[in-house]
Amino acid sequence: MLPALPRKYHAASIWLLYAAGFVPAAYGFWLGATGRLPGNPVKEFEHLLGLWALRFLVATLAITPLRDLLGINWIRYRRALGLLAFWYVLMHFLTYMVLDQYLNFSAILVDIVRRPFITIGMGAFVMLIPLALTSNNWSIRRLGPRWVKLHKLVYIIAAAGALHFAMSVKVVGLEPWTYIALVAVLLAYRPIRPMLRGRKRRPPEPALRESERSA
Ligand code: HEM
DSSP: OOOOOOGGGHHHHHHHHHHHHTHHHHHHHHHHHTTOSOSOHHHHHHHHHHHHHHHHHHHHHHHHHHHHHHOOOOGGGHHHHHHHHHHHHHHHHHIIIIIITTTOHHHHHHHHHHOHHHHHHHHHHHHHHHHHHTOSHHHHHHHTHHHHHHHTHHHHHHHHHHHHHHHHSSSOOHHHHHHHHHHHHHHHHHHHHHHHHHHHTOOOOOSSOHHHHTO
8 A cells, every 4th residue: 555645745746747747748849849859740749749648548547446446546636637638639639730730621620520530539539628627626516416427428538549549550559559458448447346346335436525625
């Protein structure tokens, strides 16, 4: 079991996570702007942002099994991880629109309609928007049980993100397979979770946990 972080550091650790979370984007941008990204710098930057978006999605999904199975309670970081995923998808999308397609809206529209991997990515991005907009205590309280239902969209988003990655590459190598496997395991855990929880006789979870209230 990991030593517990004193409560007084919880808020600071969440802000630290936000700050650290944006480092890959800032570093990638700096490398690109100073001509240090190999090959096509725009594509490299776009890929870096897409990969980090997927990593943050996977990390968001891993919070619950980590707590259930290993007793590591990082639930206070789940909202920050989910929002980081959203910001990375947004930056990935903006890089595609502005630096890759030079805001050629008709070409972008054709891509979204005709290229299935972009259709899927776009679908995932659109689904992420209501989740990001309702990632605040006010929405959680207002929506009540509907909030929990709405946020189950993250399962579809993560699956779509991994699929989008696999479909974006010519040869599906180890990296896309790794993300597909991680997402598959994390999603497969959800339906078996009630059985495991039943064995441990845990109380049902509220949408807003005590540990998240200060976040
Ligand atoms: C949840 C949403 C999304 C996730 C997780 C995601 C993730 C990724 C990942 C991991 C890659 C591959 C990176 C690599 O090859 O190393 C990628 C590529 C790409 N994505 Fe996304 N993406 C998302 C949404 C979008 C959206 C909304 C668009 C644009 C409408 C988009 C356009 C692209 C493009 C154009 C590529 C690169 C294809 C190429 O190599 O030419 N993605 N994305």
